[in-house]
Amino acid sequence: MKKLILTTAALALSAGMTMADTIRLGTEGAYAPWNFVNDAGEIDGFERELGDELCKRANLECEWVKNDWDSIIPNLVSGNYDAIIAGMSITDERDEVIDFTHNYTPPDPxxxxxxxxxxxxxxxxxxxxxxxxxxxxxxxxxxxxxxxxxxxxxxxxxxxxxxxxxxxxxxxxxxxxxxxxxxxxxxxxxPLGGGVGMGIRESDGELKEKFNAAIQSMKDDGSLNELITKWEVSSTF
Structure with missing residues (x-):
């Protein structure tokens, strides 16, 4: 799906998070049906529903942050939010700058x-x-x-x-x-990309594992495939 070419590897680094804090989820809010802003001015779509459920399963308090696509990775690295959930394909290039959770959809053609x-x-x-x-x-x-x-x-x-x-x-x-x-x-x-996952700062391994466990639990019980089918975002697992 999406690929950001970063020219500043120097951005990385200092913005860690504490598990007791509210976890901020960054999304674009302009890519229906993955994520969009509804008539009430709220983030909506497949990833809003998915993100809320993942936070519930991971026992995390989460809030949503809207961010333009072209700065979505730099603003994760600099600490404006703690995870990206924005239809972002897992690529080797991005993985040099941030980490990814397990994919929560297969590759979308x-x-x-x-x-x-x-x-x-x-x-x-x-x-x-x-x-x-x-x-x-x-x-x-x-x-x-x-x-x-x-x-x-x-x-x-x-x-x-x-x-x-x-x-x-x-x-x-x-x-x-x-x-x-x-x-x-x-x-x-x-066919492009390796499936869609959440982007996480490289320093936030604990948060990554919490979301990995939540994603896997949704795969195991079939609820992830139900959401994928509901929103028609990709093929199912």
């Missing part, structure tokens, strides 16, 4: 959408959200990459002719192919 069939995906102009694994894939593919800060802006670029297609998580794109706007899936799905 990426897909292209455009305003019509026949788009040149290999050599055309393809939009992706900045700092995602899709942006990295396009940059290496030979196509021309145009990046935008939010996923909605990538779709706007296709609608107004700035880009030929968008590459993003298929689960995010499905509603836009069903809303009557003319956006359609094109080309083949692209």
């Amino acid at each position: 990426s897909a292209y959408v455009a305003m019509s069939d026949g788009v040149d995906l290999a050599g055309g102009v393809i939009a992706a959200q900045t700092g995602t694994i899709q942006a990295g894939y396009i940059a290496d593919s030979g196509a021309t990459l145009v990046e935008f800060a939010s996923p909605e802006e990538t779709l706007a670029a296709v609608r107004n002719g700035e880009a030929d297609a968008v590459l993003a998580d298929k689960s995010f794109l499905v509603p836009f192919t069903e809303d009557g706007s003319g956006i359609v899936f094109v080309g083949d799905e692209v």
